Amino acid sequence: MSSVKTTTTTTTTTATHATAPAITLRRVRLGAGGPLSDVRIENASVTAVFPAGESPRADGAALDLDGRTLLPGLWDSHVHMVQWAGMRRRLDVSGAGSARAAAQAAGAQAAGLPPGEAMIGFGFRDGLWPDPPHKDLLDAVAGDRPVLLISMDLHSAWLNSAGLALVGRGDHPTGLLREQESIKAVAAMPSASVEVTDQWVREACVAAAARGITGIVDFEYADNIADWTRRMNAAPVPLRVAASIWPPHLEAAISRGLRTGQSLDTPGGLLEVGPFKLFTDGSLNTRTALCHEAYPGSVPGEPGSHGLEELPPEQLVTLLRRASSHGIVPAVHAIGDRANEMALDAFEAVRCHGRIEHGQLLAANDIPRFAELGVTVGVQPTHAVDDRDVADRHWAGRTHRAFAFADLLAAGAVLELGSDAPVAPLDPWLTIVSAVTRTRDERPAWHPEQRIPVAAALAGSSQGQRLIRVGDRADLVVTDADPLTADARTLREMPVHATMLAGAWTHGPSL
Structure with a gap:
């Protein structure tokens, strides 16, 4: 075992909050597997797309990308940012x-x-x-x-x-x-000062930008709106952030009239109100994920034998109704099949859209309910490969419906991919390759029937955006390899040439 304290540093350019200069990206592949194109960017948006070599002369800089691939900027839809920054x-x-x-x-x-x-x-x-x-x-x-x-x-x-x-x-x-x-x-526990912690967070954001990340949903257990407002007003941050709301802060958010997706007053408009986070159960590794069947070695009927119910169904319904009636989208943590059933039942009772975070073990008849109820499922594919042995032991006989990404997609569910950093590294390519291969070592894929295509994994890592079109905001990533044709190792280690946020480089060229 190697156990070391590490500090990660990344050399990068940092986007300013001023309007970025116009630029034409020449000879770039427009999306994974797309045609060679010239892409014009002005006022933080994609304003024109031409076949390669056919763009007219225009003001501003031009950058020849020599056939590299241009993708929509990547998002990590489940991060605990302060914990990730500290644990680095x-x-x-x-x-x-x-x-x-x-x-x-x-x-x-x-x-x-x-x-x-x-x-x-x-x-x-x-x-x-x-x-x-x-x-x-x-x-x-x-x-x-x-x-x-x-x-x-x-x-x-x-x-x-x-x-x-x-x-x-x-x-x-x-x-x-x-x-x-x-x-x-x-x-x-005693922690670093706010100033030190904020600096660690900024450094972690810079490292994320170097891997193609342009936005995160932050589920840190904190007053995230206040914390991110402070950070972004103090110094530039090279990411968009959707700041989640936890139960202790719900009433304050409602009193301010905040709504999920609302842009907050920070430089560059990079901060928005995120979802309302709730827990129904625990986790697999702690054997607290709430399941229909008892855990091996436990005594059915004894406390904890089936996991832990964090929130009674009636309270869950009350909180979902309170938040959603004020435009705040609920995001419900549910890992065990009983917890997921309970969460879906609550969404059905309230008749609101929302999210279930993790959705790791599902009863077969609950899989189509995500699409039917308009509930997005936020999944973390790296957990599937990291926890396969634990799942085989504690969910024996049920793992064919664990981390059921392909079944969810086939049923029409919307998947948004994330890392759950620091549970897994904040690296979208590790997330993507885990979803595509279902293995991280020399072993065969774990339940290969639940693998999903690269294109679906990319869409799940870019808020559903599959194509780059005129009018899109210029949150983009340039890769040296085309993800559609990359082998597993290249996909995992994907060389990111440049990352752009609102038309300004956050990683790569300094123009």
């Missing part, structure tokens, strides 16, 4: 094969920190571990230094005795906190 700098224990190995890595990292500084790491997956996480393991290697390890799925936190005391849970018997207890513990 923290100890990664995702390679640990046991609780003891993860604790040893944490102890080694803690030894090099200044006295009194908390040791924070992330990435543990205990669903297949032979030994359970326990505070005693961390106490033995870190002593009185507070230690916090966050699970890869963000649904668990593992602390030592000093860490538990720091967050007011010194009486906890094991140090392993789940779901809401975990969220509260992570929030209570």
Whole structure:
């Protein structure tokens, strides 16, 4: 196992909020598999498209892209941005094969920190571990230094005795906190200053732009509208951001008259109101995803045997109705098949459109309901390949309807793809290749019948936009390879030549 603290830096140009100069992109392939074209961009929009070599002389710059591919700008539709920005700098224990190995890595990292500084790491997956996480393991290697390890799925936190005391849970018997207890513990740990955190977020946004990202939906557990307004007013951010609303902030948003999709007053108009985030259940790795069938080894009927119901159906209906009646689109976290059924039932009762985030395990008769009810499903294909072994163990006999991307598409559902960063890296090409291949190693595809075509994965990563047309805003990405003809390795490592936001380069050429 390799466990290191890393800092990622990216050399890039940053778009300003001033109107970008006009430019003609010459000899560029118009979309994956598209014709060679010249594309004219003015006032942050695509204003004309010509066959290659036939564009008239015009004011402004011209850039010969030598047959590269021009795609709509990519979106990551599910990100926890502050956590992703912080975890890019923290100890990664995702390679640990046991609780003891993860604790040893944490102890080694803690030894090099200044006295009194908390040791924070992330990435543990205990669903297949032979030994359970326990505070005693961390106490033995870190002593009185507070230690916090966050699970890869963000649904668990593992602390030592000093860490538990720091967050007011010194009486906890094991140090392993789940779901809401975990969220509260992570929030209570000392963190970097707002100024430092905002700088980390900007750096993470720059890195995302270098991979072709032009926008994100941020589901950070925070007052996201206030936080992103502050960030964008302080310094340029090279992404569009849809800032989600959590239950503690719903009434304030309603009182302000905010509606999902509404542009907020920030430089460049890059910030908009996002969806309203709710939870119905937990996650697969913590065995808290709410399922119709009991988890192996549990006793049916005992608390937790089928997972965890985070929100009773009647409360879910009430909250969906409250938000949607004020133009705020609900986004409901649902992973287990029982949770997804409950969420779809709530959308049907309220008769509003919205989103279900994850939709990992579905009953067969619920798959067509997404399209019937107008409910978008936000999926994270990298989870399908990362969690295949955990799913085979804990959802045995049901995995043919897990991460059922092809079945959902065939039923007419709208899929929007994301990473759930930091659960998976904020890299759209890892997301796309996972959806297309259903494997990340030398093993055959896991349930290959649920693979989706490259074109569908690209559309799901660009808010459904498949073509570049006159009148579109100039949020674009230029790749060195055509995704339609790229092999799996090239697709995964896709060389991004340039990224453009509102007609200005955020990565690549500086003109």
